[in-house]
Amino acid sequence: MGSTETESGSEDFSEGRAIEAPRFSCALGGALGTALGIYGTVPILHSGAGCGIGQLFGQLYAGGQNAGGPQGGTSTPCSSLVEHHVVFGGEEKLKDLIKASVELMEGDLFTVITGCVPSLIGDDVSAVVRPFKEEHDIVHVKTSGFTGNSYEGYELFFEAIINDLLKPAEKIQQKTVNIFGIVPYQHVFWKGDAKVIKDLLARIGIKAQVFLTEFDGIAQLKNIPAAEYNIVLSTWNGHRVVELLKEKFGTPYLSFPSVPIGPKKTGEFLRTVAKTFNISDDIVEPLIEEEERRVYRFIEYGGDAHMLVRPHPFFAVVADSGTAIGITRFLVNELGYLPDVVQISDEPPEEVRGEITRHLTQGLETPVKPDVIFETDSHLIRQNLKNRPFLFLYASSLEAPTALEEFGACPVTVSFPTMNRLILNRTYAGFDGGLTLFEETVSTFVGPL
Amino acid sequence: MTKAKNIAIYGKGGIGKSTTTSNISAALADSGLKVIQIGCDPKSDSTNNLRGGKSIPTVLDAIRSGKKIEIADIVYEGFGGVLCIEAGGPEPGVGCAGRGIIAAIELLRQKKVFEQYDPDVVLYDVLGDVVCGGFSVPIREGVAEQVYTVTSADFMAVYAANNLFKGIKKYANSGGALFSGIIANSVALPIQREIIDDFASQTGTTIAEYVPRSVTIIRSELRGQTAVEYDPDSEQAEVYRRLAKAIVTNEKKYVPAPLEAENLKTWAESWSDRLLEKKDDESSVRTPETASPAT
Numbered sequence: 001m002g003s004t005e006t007e008s009g010s011e012d013f014s015e016g017r018a019i020e021a022p023r024f025s026c027a028l029g030g031a032l033g034t035a036l037g038i039y040g041t042v043p044i045l046h047s048g049a050g051c052g053i054g055q056l057f058g059q060l061y062a063g064g065q066n067a068g069g070p071q072g073g074t075s076t077p078c079s080s081l082v083e084h085h086v087v088f089g090g091e092e093k094l095k096d097l098i099k100a101s102v103e104l105m106e107g108d109l110f111t112v113i114t115g116c117v118p119s120l121i122g123d124d125v126s127a128v129v130r131p132f133k134e135e136h137d138i139v140h141v142k143t144s145g146f147t148g149n150s151y152e153g154y155e156l157f158f159e160a161i162i163n164d165l166l167k168p169a170e171k172i173q174q175k176t177v178n179i180f181g182i183v184p185y186q187h188v189f190w191k192g193d194a195k196v197i198k199d200l201l202a203r204i205g206i207k208a209q210v211f212l213t214e215f216d217g218i219a220q221l222k223n224i225p226a227a228e229y230n231i232v233l234s235t236w237n238g239h240r241v242v243e244l245l246k247e248k249f250g251t252p253y254l255s256f257p258s259v260p261i262g263p264k265k266t267g268e269f270l271r272t273v274a275k276t277f278n279i280s281d282d283i284v285e286p287l288i289e290e291e292e293r294r295v296y297r298f299i300e301y302g303g304d305a306h307m308l309v310r311p312h313p314f315f316a317v318v319a320d321s322g323t324a325i326g327i328t329r330f331l332v333n334e335l336g337y338l339p340d341v342v343q344i345s346d347e348p349p350e351e352v353r354g355e356i357t358r359h360l361t362q363g364l365e366t367p368v369k370p371d372v373i374f375e376t377d378s379h380l381i382r383q384n385l386k387n388r389p390f391l392f393l394y395a396s397s398l399e400a401p402t403a404l405e406e407f408g409a410c411p412v413t414v415s416f417p418t419m420n421r422l423i424l425n426r427t428y429a430g431f432d433g434g435l436t437l438f439e440e441t442v443s444t445f446v447g448p449l
Numbered sequence: 450m451t452k453a454k455n456i457a458i459y460g461k462g463g464i465g466k467s468t469t470t471s472n473i474s475a476a477l478a479d480s481g482l483k484v485i486q487i488g489c490d491p492k493s494d495s496t497n498n499l500r501g502g503k504s505i506p507t508v509l510d511a512i513r514s515g516k517k518i519e520i521a522d523i524v525y526e527g528f529g530g531v532l533c534i535e536a537g538g539p540e541p542g543v544g545c546a547g548r549g550i551i552a553a554i555e556l557l558r559q560k561k562v563f564e565q566y567d568p569d570v571v572l573y574d575v576l577g578d579v580v581c582g583g584f585s586v587p588i589r590e591g592v593a594e595q596v597y598t599v600t601s602a603d604f605m606a607v608y609a610a611n612n613l614f615k616g617i618k619k620y621a622n623s624g625g626a627l628f629s630g631i632i633a634n635s636v637a638l639p640i641q642r643e644i645i646d647d648f649a650s651q652t653g654t655t656i657a658e659y660v661p662r663s664v665t666i667i668r669s670e671l672r673g674q675t676a677v678e679y680d681p682d683s684e685q686a687e688v689y690r691r692l693a694k695a696i697v698t699n700e701k702k703y704v705p706a707p708l709e710a711e712n713l714k715t716w717a718e719s720w721s722d723r724l725l726e727k728k729d730d731e732s733s734v735r736t737p738e739t740a741s742p743a744t
Contacts, residue, residue: 083548083552084512084513085544086544086545086548087509087512087538087539087544087545087546087548087549087552088509088513088539088540088543088544088549089539089540089543089544090544091543120545121544121545121548122542122543122545
């Protein structure tokens with residue numbers, strides 16, 4: 001079976017083209033999600049009230065049923081613009097809101113995130129924000145809502161931090177890295193991913209500033225320019241950020257196509273980083289050997305269920321590019337599964353699609369190569385899954401309820417939107433993450449008694 | 450309640466649309482009709498010459514105040530009983546003036562202003578650059594039925610008129626207003642008339658009236674009056690009375706054929722060539738006279 005790369009139905013970019021249930025929110029949603037992911041950040045929305053509530057449902061709940069926390073959801077300061085502000089301007093309201101927020105909200109960094117309305121009517125938000133900079137750490141994230149989708153919001157958030165907040169470091173801190181490319185809520189295992197990456201790198205002597213879920217997240221943000229390297233764990237998310245950091249502070253970066261899943265990719269990740277930092281094999285190799293031995297021994301516990309009931313099954317994936325690459329390569333190269341079709345749902349830029357396809361079709365330890373389709377329309381995604389041999393479907397909660405009936409496949413929800421499972425520290429990243437994915441896969445068909 | 454005749458008059462800023470509209474209102478009121486004039490321009494001076502040169506509080510002022518709005522806060526009587534309303538707008542450079550027009554017209558409907566006064570004619574005096582959706586509200590379904598544009602022979606005014614035609618064409622199929630004629634303003638030279646005539650023929654439109662440049666207008670406006678009020682026997686007042694009568698009886702309405710950008714440019718260039726030729730002709734006539742003393 002040869003692989004093909006297609007974009008089903010995506011050629012029609014006409015104004016009237018409707019997309020059924022796209023798998024992301026707007027730029028405001030992405031920036032808000034990122035702000036909430038970094039503890040100590042207080043998002044201030046300059047938008048209609050619905051923008052904040054909409055993101056609670058559309059971004060946070062859809063990202064693994066996560067509540068907003070002390071600065072999210074209905075606790076997020078919002079200028080709640082109405083027609084009066086559209087006609088007469090919203091700058092005064094925003095000024096009052098910032099004034100109240102810096103007094104009432106506990107936080108170390110205030111991020112004013114703008115929605116569609118102020119951008120359309122031309123509120124000078126930066127001018128409103130500027131006077132507050134004297135006493136507070138505050139930035140303006142120019143999302144405009146309509147600027148793009150959630151992934152764009154992630155880039156805009158960090159661009160605002162870099163351009164508005166960061167100054168060149170006095171001294172570069174050896175073996176310190178920044179981690180980019182994990183997009184909160186869009187990458188539904190973001191919390192667990194960040195922790196695993198941080199812990200893995202710590203074991204080879206690297207201090208990773210992952211920002212997300214870190215209680216000293218703001219200190220880490222401010223320390224971005226002091227890092228010796230940036231590491232970006234995506235073929236495209238975070239790339240604008242690391243390029244900007246390279247340009248502004250001269251920080252070089254390492255790029256990986258996804259968060260590493262399972263022993264092979266995790267070992268490769270550690271070896272690459274170690275080589276870059278001249279870390280001795282004596283530190284890295286025993287670590288990898290020990291972890292591989294343990295993880296593969298654990299996999300053997302699931303061996304019977306796996307080999308006796310569903311040996312070498314075909315599988316399908318519908319996910320953002322990073323999750324799709326990570327999962328596909330683990331299932332093929334470590335479990336011997338056969339890739340049938342992979343649909344990329346995060347709308348990556350044209351120029352990286354070839355690279356994403358290569359990561360999904362080359363270096364696989366199987367002659368079977370998947371069809372790679374770039375599609376965000378849920379209807380077309382379902383159409384593309386019909387009449388195929390796959391037995392497992394790694395997708396979103398949009399596919400899960402009908403996967404068995406419609407496609408004869410057991411569903412595992414791994415991508416946005418994830419409404420049908422609560423995700424806290426769950427992750428497939430690292431050595432143990434592969435075990436977790438294996439557990440979840442086998443648990444879909446064993447039992448019930 | 451009889452059905453009012455709803456007419457929108459568009460024109461580029463400064464072209465004389467408020468002068469024209471106010472004079473039409475004054476002439477119609479003079480002939481015994483009940484008229485409402487609504488200024489839809491953030492400048493809010495459409496009705497000044499019906500009110501002795503004084504401006505009135507705007508609908509958006511009333512909305513901005515946040516207080517309960519009474520009809521008396523937004524409707525003011527002017528010359529001949531013309532009911533004057535100004536939509537108003539935000540401060541320059543802030544907010545969205547287009548949305549302001551939409552909000553003001555919606556408020557007039559909510560307050561049932563038209564039902565209460567039962568006018569014969571409603572004139573909307575609208576900033577004619579049609580820069581965004583807000584300024585096209587008067588030509589959408591359910592507001593005005595007929596549209597006139599005030600233009601001079603100045604190319605920028607003609608561009609604005611052409612943009613208006615595009616707007617009318619866009620909404621024509623969904624029940625929007627249709628076009629009824631060009632009001633050619635400040636026509637002093639025959640070539641200005643020729644330019645406007647040619648534009649009308651290129652766009653399949655008609656001329657409602659030629660309004661000459663006149664000192665009566667300057668004098669009347671200095672007093673904060675319309676020509677109809679200031680000098681009812683003047684020739685200028687007669688022109689406006691004729692125009693007002695034509696407008697109120699004219700049932701003709703149609704979809705104009707706006708020129709595409711490239712065609713409009715070519716058309717304008719052809720006229721500028723002719724204007725330059727004409728100027729050259731004049732200077733070549735003058736040259737021997739000015740040159741003669743030197744010889």
